[in-house]
Amino acid sequence: MIFGFRVSLLLVAGVLIVAVPIGGGLGLLAGYFSGKIEAVITGFTNVMLAIPPLVMALAVGNVLTPSLTNAMIAIALLWWTWHARLVYRVSKSVAAEDFVEAARLAGASHWHILTREILPNCIAVISVKTTLDAAFIILFGATLSFLGLGVQPPTPDLGTMVADGRQFLPERWWGVLAPGLAIFYATLGFNLLGDGLRDMFDVEV
Template identity: 45%
Template sequence: MADAATATAALEPVPDETAPAGAPPPPQPGAVPRRRDWLLTDAPASRSQAAWGRRYQAWLAFRRNPLAVAGLAVILVMLLLILLAPVLATHDPGIQQLGNRLAVPSAAHWLGTDELGRDVWSRLLYGGRVTLGMVVAVVLLVAPLGLLVGCVAGYAGGLWDRLLMRVTDVFLAFPRLILALAFVAAMRPGVESAVIAIALTAWPPYARLARAETLTIRRTDYVAAARMTGASPARVVLRHVMPMCLPSLAVRVTLDMSSIILTAAGLGFLGLGAQPPLPEWGTMIATARRFILEQWWVAVMPGIAIFAASLAFNLLGDGLRDVLDPKQR
């Protein structure tokens, strides 16, 4: 009997004591159902398990929207292409070959060449770095600013609320592109000026959204409990109010990225964004508009890139709204 008990104990798996607490269990025979049950349990054993379960449930809800998954796939492919631009580009984007100008798409030039003989495919890859880099820079500037202004206005109320919202109304009273043109005209044309101009015109919607969320959150019991424990207004806003506004803000940012792309490309098209010979999708369309009827590929290719990026972010935003917005559930 002792030998049988020893053999049975030897066959049992030894628990991994080095695994972090709350981490998913190690793979075992039949591990997929077991890990799924671990993530979807109604009685999580730790905060980490509960957090992983929420993430997995959000992914399952997101995956049920095929258009949102398609938008995410397009964005990931585009990001991969522009990150690997030095590897995937077949030519130097700045090299001019006047003897090969306006060449049709071929094996040597996959998307043809422009009016100076530069490879359109290579310029499209490097231009994505500029255009999408401008979008990321704008989002990193406007999202924290709008969130902070909206949360402070909604939580403080009174004079601060009226003052901050009137400033927001002033910016909202002007069309975004017109106001961005005015700011760029006051500075000098370029990528940095375009980013600053778009950022100065894009933050008011985020401030409005964050204020509306804060007006509801500040009346909740956990905010009242935080105040009763002696938390300062700044701590309440930073630790309790702003994190609750992040899901709605993330959805708005994703949906707004398409308009930011169009604004950045519009400034480049008007000659106030990225300056030649720097490749940028809007600038590429501007320099190729003279050839759109005969050599259509020069202007159509960057236009397709702008369209695909804008549509993908819109589809992704719709999927995130279904997942993160509790009113949509």
């Protein structure tokens, strides 16, 4: 069970390390710049949002050899869109503030305004969103492994444990209950952490 948690946390880290910078960067650019840049980024994000993440993950899992790395790729392909949408909404609002206009009139570069004026005001919502996403990624990873498209034996994984344990139901019910409870408590813990951060920062995600 402990080694199964390790795989789940590695999956969370791998997906968020890719999805948060990509989505946050695109959201910043779309929120700060108007015109064609905003239209292209928001249009592409909306198209990607129309694709169900689980369907994309299943498609990638079928094409690529099932493994932890490929599970990260499958989930990260669409996960950045939620961060892009969220950061775009916040940065669009911040970009209209007087202090941003004052920095622009003072001759500050676009890079300075994006990284020093707008990005710090997005950190709170990004932190809350990232924490809440960790719970969903654990569920996604467990689902892929349960279907045989995620982490493969002999690497221990909670979703694989549930899939293997169901073969021995109802006599050996603990083979499903134990990893199922592990997934439940992991997702509950991240959700409670995200709710606590949201209350502390007083933001809406």
